[in-house]
Amino acid sequence: MSVLLMAGRRAVWPVVLALYLTACTTSGDEAANPTSSRDKPSNKGIEVLYLNQPRAVHHATELQDGRVLFTGGCTLPGCEGFEQGKMTEIFDPERSSFEQGPSMLQARASGTATLLDDGRVLLTGGYPGEGLGPTDSAELYDPGTDGFLSAGSMTTPRADQTATLLQDGRVLLAGGFDAAGTALDSTELFDPRTATFTQGPVLSQPRAAQSAVRVGPSVLLIGGTRSGRALRTTDVLRDDDWSSGPDLLTPRVKLGAAALDSRKVFVVGGASSTEGRERLASTEILSLRTGRSRYGPDLSEGEYKLDGAVTRLDDGRIAVAGGDRVNVYNPRRNEMTTLNGPSMGPRSFISATAVGPDTLLVAGGYDPAIAPTDQAWLISVD
Numbered sequence: 001m002s003v004l005l006m007a008g009r010r011a012v013w014p015v016v017l018a019l020y021l022t023a024c025t026t027s028g029d030e031a032a033n034p035t036s037s038r039d040k041p042s043n044k045g046i047e048v049l050y051l052n053q054p055r056a057v058h059h060a061t062e063l064q065d066g067r068v069l070f071t072g073g074c075t076l077p078g079c080e081g082f083e084q085g086k087m088t089e090i091f092d093p094e095r096s097s098f099e100q101g102p103s104m105l106q107a108r109a110s111g112t113a114t115l116l117d118d119g120r121v122l123l124t125g126g127y128p129g130e131g132l133g134p135t136d137s138a139e140l141y142d143p144g145t146d147g148f149l150s151a152g153s154m155t156t157p158r159a160d161q162t163a164t165l166l167q168d169g170r171v172l173l174a175g176g177f178d179a180a181g182t183a184l185d186s187t188e189l190f191d192p193r194t195a196t197f198t199q200g201p202v203l204s205q206p207r208a209a210q211s212a213v214r215v216g217p218s219v220l221l222i223g224g225t226r227s228g229r230a231l232r233t234t235d236v237l238r239d240d241d242w243s244s245g246p247d248l249l250t251p252r253v254k255l256g257a258a259a260l261d262s263r264k265v266f267v268v269g270g271a272s273s274t275e276g277r278e279r280l281a282s283t284e285i286l287s288l289r290t291g292r293s294r295y296g297p298d299l300s301e302g303e304y305k306l307d308g309a310v311t312r313l314d315d316g317r318i319a320v321a322g323g324d325r326v327n328v329y330n331p332r333r334n335e336m337t338t339l340n341g342p343s344m345g346p347r348s349f350i351s352a353t354a355v356g357p358d359t360l361l362v363a364g365g366y367d368p369a370i371a372p373t374d375q376a377w378l379i380s381v382d
Helices: 013-021
Strands: 046-050 059-062 068-071 087-092 097-103 112-115 121-124 137-142 147-153 162-165 171-174 187-191 196-199 211-215 218-222 234-238 241-244 256-259 264-268 283-287 292-296 310-312 318-320 327-330 335-338 351-354 359-363 375-380
Touching: 046 097, 059 112, 059 351, 068 097, 068 121, 097 147, 112 162, 121 147, 121 171, 147 196, 162 211, 171 218, 211 256, 211 264, 218 264, 256 310, 264 318, 310 351, 318 351
Parallel strands: none
Antiparallel strands: 046 375, 059 068, 068 087, 087 097, 112 121, 121 137, 137 147, 162 171, 171 187, 187 196, 211 218, 218 234, 234 241, 256 264, 264 283, 283 292, 310 318, 318 327, 327 335, 351 359, 359 375
């Protein structure tokens, strides 16, 4: 996701802020796919809940005990109030309630949050405040002590990067923006055993605001941007080396993605540029086996700023939040279903987390006026 808040660069700042705050005004969706079932919504239960404070551009990380940790983001209109976002909260699914958590060491938005194999959560990078460049700081949440401790510094300050847990337990950080708003081609690896960051292999091209999915032993980086316009290219990490992957049919930035199986990835939404003038309703199924992509069924509306808003359910379906309604993709039928219920309103930088085999927690985000909300929705998707 993209906050693009710069420090000490007043000539650049207004342009960069516009890239971040500009809301979509038109829809550039492709023609509806005939396999879409979006005109047949399902009646599902929705319970309205409330966060302890408004929050957007945040992260929601499911812990090993089933609770959900909410970290960072902005809390005030205009997506300001980063400092208030340091205060975390934890959702308890057994009580259906949000409880106040410990304070983070560093305010951050557009960073990353990754659940490690040992149950801790790694937070990296992002923007530490309004008008400031990316931070190189990292910290770890320990559920055993219910507190944060420093994880040192990354090799490069970055925001709008991706973080992917590898099979060996390390975390791959890729791309993102630097303080000048320039996309990076560098990567780095965090080793939780030594709590150190080391430089990783260089990408085939700079990219930021992309999606990253682990597919079997490989990592796939999808789309993003290099200079404002969306990319259609992908990068594949195999054996500690990057190679070009299959191209997307439609260039996408600020998109969402989730693994379907060990060889295929479901790619959803995004926009044709960082400004989001053309929000995409189209989806794609990208195959590493064939090296090709094909269109899937459309969403009910164009959606972007989907980092954290796409999640895989226990039965293999993919839930997508971010618009007025939640869409659920069924890969066995190649169908998209739009869930009925009260409108959540169009939300950007919202989070969606599976909190059981048939329940989805959707929380926060901001509206077209860039006002974060404290609303959350517990949605049945059975």
